[in-house]
Amino acid sequence: MTLQRAAFSRPERYRVSVEEYKFYHRNGYLIVRSLIAPEDIVRLREWADDILYGRVEVPGLPPVGPHTPVDQLVKRFTRIHMLHRSHPTAEWGLLYPMVLDVVEALVGPDVLALQSMNFFNPPGQGGQGWHQDAYYIPTYPETLIGAWFALERADEENGCLWVAPGSHCEPIYPPVQQNLPSVHSLEAFRNLDPIENVSHLDDEINTLSLRAALYPEKIPVLLEAGDVLFFHSHLLHRSYPNRSATRFRRSYVCHYCNARSWVPWNHGAPFKGPAANSLHILARGETHLPYARPAYGTVVETVSPKQAGTGKAMPGRMMGTGDGMMADQPHRRMEEDREKDGNREEGEMGS
Numbered sequence: 523m524t525l526q527r528a529a530f531s532r533p534e535r536y537r538v539s540v541e542e543y544k545f546y547h548r549n550g551y552l553i554v555r556s557l558i559a560p561e562d563i564v565r566l567r568e569w570a571d572d573i574l575y576g577r578v579e580v581p582g583l584p585p586v587g588p589h590t591p592v593d594q595l596v597k598r599f600t601r602i603h604m605l606h607r608s609h610p611t612a613e614w615g616l617l618y619p620m621v622l623d624v625v626e627a628l629v630g631p632d633v634l635a636l637q638s639m640n641f642f643n644p645p646g647q648g649g650q651g652w653h654q655d656a657y658y659i660p661t662y663p664e665t666l667i668g669a670w671f672a673l674e675r676a677d678e679e680n681g682c683l684w685v686a687p688g689s690h691c692e693p694i695y696p697p698v699q700q701n702l703p704s705v706h707s708l709e710a711f712r713n714l715d716p717i718e719n720v721s722h723l724d725d726e727i728n729t730l731s732l733r734a735a736l737y738p739e740k741i742p743v744l745l746e747a748g749d750v751l752f753f754h755s756h757l758l759h760r761s762y763p764n765r766s767a768t769r770f771r772r773s774y775v776c777h778y779c780n781a782r783s784w785v786p787w788n789h790g791a792p793f794k795g796p797a798a799n800s801l802h803i804l805a806r807g808e809t810h811l812p813y814a815r816p817a818y819g820t821v822v823e824t825v826s827p828k829q830a831g832t833g834k835a836m837p838g839r840m841m842g843t844g845d846g847m848m849a850d851q852p853h854r855r856m857e858e859d860r861e862k863d864g865n866r867e868e869g870e871m872g873s
């Protein structure tokens with residue numbers, strides 16, 4: 523019996539081409555223009571404004587009084603993490619189907635949704651120095667990917683993201699001062715400058731900038747509302763403070779990984795046992811590992827729990843197809859086939 527991965531057909535499905543797949547793997551990033559529908563961008567932006575202006579409550583933040591001046595309201599924070607766990611709109615954004623279509627093709631087909639971040643970056647604020655996301659969010663094996671949704675135009679003036687193309691081939695550099703018990707960083711990086719103050723805005727202080735300096739071509743990622751940047755978790759990237767006088771830089775940034783990776787990470791919050799997979803949402807496909815379901819009922823294209831994990835089928839696999847597009851191919855060799863193959867000589871089977 524071959525199990526069917528759910529045959530979800532959506533007319534608006536985004537099909538990633540083999541050229542896009544290659545671009546992502548060669549450069550460490552991929553921009554997909556107009557991926558989010560204009561009305562959906564309005565929904566995400568209006569919701570961001572509801573948070574910014576204190577019209578909706580955010581767990582952990584004190585409610586604002588009715589007469590709080592606007593300039594004080596917008597200075598309360600530049601970003602908020604993990605709202606998909608408390609706000610249906612954030613969950614809906616995190617599980618946006620066309621974004622998952624791309625993630626599925628690049629690191630899937632089985633996708634776990636891990637993190638959401640709302641960036642507001644009012645004039646004069648925001649910015650994060652050179653860093654690599656996989657340092658902060660470990661996945662084993664490493665399959666982490668970021669998706670940066672532009673809720674409005676992002677350019678050099680209002681503090682867009684900058685990337686060092688090709689730098690995703692670098693390993694992760696743990697800052698020495700972190701003194702991680704499992705990373706003998708001083709020994710491992712004896713021939714390298716010690717990495718200190720990752721994410722600090724000042725390149726003199728953040729010595730990951732020395733690795734970034736090896737990549738002469740750094741590009742500002744200029745996006746219009748609705749465009750999405752996908753970026754590899756080892757990619758060196760940064761942003762600068764918003765230096766415009768009046769413009770915000772609102773964006774929604776989400777992280778995903780292959781649902782078969784083990785994720786001992788819960789955004790700094792405790793979790794039971796050795797990994798936190800059971801707290802992250804299965805967004806596509808299936809997995810043999812634990813997972814959570816969407817808390818607010820957002821529909822996701824996953825294999826039904828009855829079918830999932832029965833071990834009767836090989837997992838799906840993204841492959842290039844004859845029409846130049848990426849697709850989840852039924853490359854499932856059943857036990858019977860394997861037995862048949864077993865009659866052939868070993869070595870003939872390929873790897």
Ligand SMILES: O=C(O)CCC(=O)C(=O)O
Nearest residue numbers: 641649650655683761775
């Ligand atoms: O958008 C920004 O300013 C920084 C975002 C970023 O670097 C990240 O999400 O890893």
